[in-house]
Amino acid sequence: xxYDMTVWRRxxxxxxxxxxxxxxxxxxxxxxxxxxxxxxxxxxLNNAPVxxxxxxxxxHFTTVKGVExxxxxxxxxxxxxxxxxxxxxxxxxxxxxxxxxxxxxxxxLRGQIRLSEPKTGRLIQRFTTLERMSHWTMAIxxxxxxxSGLIMLFGKHVLLPVFGYSLFAVVAMVCxxxxxxxxxxxxxxxxxxxxLFVKDNVWQAIDALWIRKAGGLLSGEHVPSHRFNFGxxxxxxxxxxxxxxxxxxxxxxxNFPNFEQGRAVMQTANLVHLIGGLIVMTLSLAHIYIxxxxxxxxxxxxxxxxxxxxxxxxxxxxxxxAARQNQGMEQTPGGLSAPAAVRT
Amino acid sequence: MARMKFICDAxxxxxxxxxVTACKNEHEVPWGVNRRxxxxxxDGVPGERSMSVACMHCSDAPCMAVCPVDCFYRTDEGVVLxxxxxxxxxxxxxxxxxxxxxxxxxxxxxxxxxxxxxxxFCAGGPEANSSEEEFRKYGRNRLAExxxxxxxxxxxxxxxxxxxxxxxxxxxxxRVLTRxxxxxxxxxxxxxxxxxxPAAAPAPSAGGKS
Numbered sequence: 430x431x432y433d434m435t436v437w438r439r440x441x442x443x444x445x446x447x448x449x450x451x452x453x454x455x456x457x458x459x460x461x462x463x464x465x466x467x468x469x470x471x472x473x474l475n476n477a478p479v480x481x482x483x484x485x486x487x488x489h490f491t492t493v494k495g496v497e498x499x500x501x502x503x504x505x506x507x508x509x510x511x512x513x514x515x516x517x518x519x520x521x522x523x524x525x526x527x528x529x530x531x532x533x534x535x536x537x538l539r540g541q542i543r544l545s546e547p548k549t550g551r552l553i554q555r556f557t558t559l560e561r562m563s564h565w566t567m568a569i570x571x572x573x574x575x576x577s578g579l580i581m582l583f584g585k586h587v588l589l590p591v592f593g594y595s596l597f598a599v600v601a602m603v604c605x606x607x608x609x610x611x612x613x614x615x616x617x618x619x620x621x622x623x624x625l626f627v628k629d630n631v632w633q634a635i636d637a638l639w640i641r642k643a644g645g646l647l648s649g650e651h652v653p654s655h656r657f658n659f660g661x662x663x664x665x666x667x668x669x670x671x672x673x674x675x676x677x678x679x680x681x682x683x684n685f686p687n688f689e690q691g692r693a694v695m696q697t698a699n700l701v702h703l704i705g706g707l708i709v710m711t712l713s714l715a716h717i718y719i720x721x722x723x724x725x726x727x728x729x730x731x732x733x734x735x736x737x738x739x740x741x742x743x744x745x746x747x748x749x750x751a752a753r754q755n756q757g758m759e760q761t762p763g764g765l766s767a768p769a770a771v772r773t
Numbered sequence: 774m775a776r777m778k779f780i781c782d783a784x785x786x787x788x789x790x791x792x793v794t795a796c797k798n799e800h801e802v803p804w805g806v807n808r809r810x811x812x813x814x815x816d817g818v819p820g821e822r823s824m825s826v827a828c829m830h831c832s833d834a835p836c837m838a839v840c841p842v843d844c845f846y847r848t849d850e851g852v853v854l855x856x857x858x859x860x861x862x863x864x865x866x867x868x869x870x871x872x873x874x875x876x877x878x879x880x881x882x883x884x885x886x887x888x889x890x891x892x893x894f895c896a897g898g899p900e901a902n903s904s905e906e907e908f909r910k911y912g913r914n915r916l917a918e919x920x921x922x923x924x925x926x927x928x929x930x931x932x933x934x935x936x937x938x939x940x941x942x943x944x945x946x947x948r949v950l951t952r953x954x955x956x957x958x959x960x961x962x963x964x965x966x967x968x969x970x971p972a973a974a975p976a977p978s979a980g981g982k983s
Contacts, residue, residue, distance in 0.1 A: 465820025474954035476783060479822045482814045483959055490816035492790060493807045497873060501812050501826055502963055506869040510835050581841050581863070589843060594982035598842045598859040605861045609885075686864065687884030696868050 486693075496689045509696035513703065521707040522583060528711045532718045542649075542724045544739050552735035553752055561734050563621045567669075570615035575710050577604035577611075582703070609684055616677040623670055629656040630665040635747065653746035664716055672709035676702055775937035776851040777894055777916075778965070779925065780945055780958055781825045785932035788813050788823035792924035792933050796827070796892070799923045800912025803878035808892040809924055825924070825933045828853065828874035828892035829964035836866035836875055836891075846980040850916070851938075852894040856982055857910045862886035871963050894935065895922040899981035 464478035482489065488499035497503065556564070580588065581604055589597045639652045639659035652658065657665070682690060682698035720727050726740040741749040788811050796802070796809045809827035814820075830853045837845035837853060844859035845866075855866075864886055866875040880887030888910075897914030900907035907914055915923060925935035934941050949956045 460818060463815045463818055463820040465815055465822065466818065467820075469820060472954075474784070474952055476822065476955055476957065478820070479783065479814050480957060480959070483824070490813040491810050493793065493810035495805075495807070495876075498807070498810055499812055500873060501824060502871045502960065503873065504871055504963075506835055506871055510839050510869045514838055585841055585843055594843070594856075594859055598844070598861060601842045602861040605863055683864075685883050686886070687879075692868055692873075695864075699868060 505693045505696050517703050525711050528714045546739050548737045548739050551738045553741050555730045555736045556734045560625050567618040570611050573611050577608040580604045612680045619673045630662045651743050656748045676705040778938040780934045780941045782932040783822045785930045786823040791927050792825050795923045795927045806876045806890045824959050831964040835869035839865045839869045846978045849977040852896045856899050857888040860888045
């Protein structure tokens with residue numbers, strides 16, 4: 430009998446211990462009462478704590494699956510709307526148009542920057558095939574993105590009244606799809622371009638002279654420089670490296686909603702994309718102008734890869750001198766910082 | 774003319790999700806899209822409140838303001854609708870909407886968006902009323918049949934009401950008087966402006982633009 434008692438007592442002890450283990454933590458983790466629970470004890474029907482939760486933008490419980498389905502009110506959209514429909518569309522449009530007018534006026538006053546001496550007919554290699562291909566892939570995709578982007582931002586105000594709803598919707602649909610698929614191509618070409626050109630865009634002491642003389646843009650004086658002058662370097666670092674990568678990265682955030690990023694992220698990314706895009710588009714107009722209409726011999730350098738010796742001497746004297754010294758040397762594969770091949 | 778609005782009474786909603794189910798069934802909405810959902814605050818603990826949320830058919834609708842192809846329009850009953858033939862699936866209305874109403878069925882890889890879908894207040898779209906075309910794109914047009922939105926009609930506790938704002942406000946006022954407190958209606962200041970400074974009655978804009 431005594432033996433039985435001990436067994437039963439031991440069993441009971443074990444059971445109690447198990448119970449304590451099983452339920453103990455549950456008692457300890459009992460959540461503190463919610464603000465709403467406390468409030469309605471003292472002020473029944475006062476739902477202020479719940480209304481605060483509604484406005485907080487936090488996700489709450491819902492059975493509906495999806496991104497942010499538990500959020501009742503997301504107020505960031507209002508800010509996004511006000512900025513996009515307001516100052517970004519207005520001032521972005523003004524600045525972009527102003528650049529077009531400015532360049533037209535500049536062209537009227539200054540005309541094309543011509544070579545001061547006649548062409549020698551001797552050609553000197555300025556860009557390799559790979560460099561030119563990366564430049565034109567970037568340039569063409571940039572222009573496609575610029576036109577489609579402009580139509581999606583300003584088309585409602587400019588094209589819609591002319592085209593009507595049905596036609597403009599088709600145009601905008603094509604623009605959206607082109608924009609989404611060409612965007613990644615642009616980013617890849619930008620990355621390749623940076624790798625190829627970064628070496629010759631590092632700042633050098635001679636750049637100080639270019640800054641002091643404002644590039645000779647107004648005086649017409651030719652400021653000596655290495656392969657790229659300070660103006661080109663600025664466009665490389667600001668336009669290609671900083672702005673294009675910023676706009677590209679924010680574009681990727683918008684392009685791939687399948688990663689389930691929330692609305693706040695997309696609103697911010699869209700603002701960055703719009704502001705960065707408008708700045709880089711406006712600046713690109715000046716680059717396109719000087720590379721085509723604005724300067725004699727600039728376009729053929731990027732078209733053929735070769736420039737005339739006169740052009741090289743007048744616009745990039747130090748680079749030309751180095752090329753002269755290397756004359757006759759065989760062209761080395763890959764990016765060339767100092768030109769080697771000379772063709773007649 | 775009536776101004777159509779939704780009210781969800783947070784004191785009455787019991788999170789049965791009847792409105793969600795009724796909506797999905799009535800309109801045969803695309804896979805992955807829920808035009809209405811119920812959100813619960815303090816789920817399972819004292820102080821729990823549930824609210825049903827869908828497009829509120831705002832007075833100054835953000836979706837309408839940011840749409841790059843201007844595909845939205847407002848009926849003369851204040852219902853905000855859109856034209857799926859014009860929609861390009863850019864997602865801007867989804868960025869702008871505070872209620873998370875616009876949704877996009879996936880149309881391809883990488884989350885490519887199809888035509889936007891949202892609550893129509895059971896008022897269909899720009900196609901001919903009750904046509905097959907209208908049903909396929911927007912769901913049932915109950916308003917054209919003289920009926921109110923199904924989500925509100927099936928609500929078992931009458932927490933969710935849909936209809937003429939003046940009538941709804943009278944019903945709600947009566948409830949508040951009976952309870953003695955709690956005049957707030959969730960989402961109304963966001964959707965329709967502050968009661969002190971009511972937004973000017975918006976003019977209806979032309980439908981069927983395509």
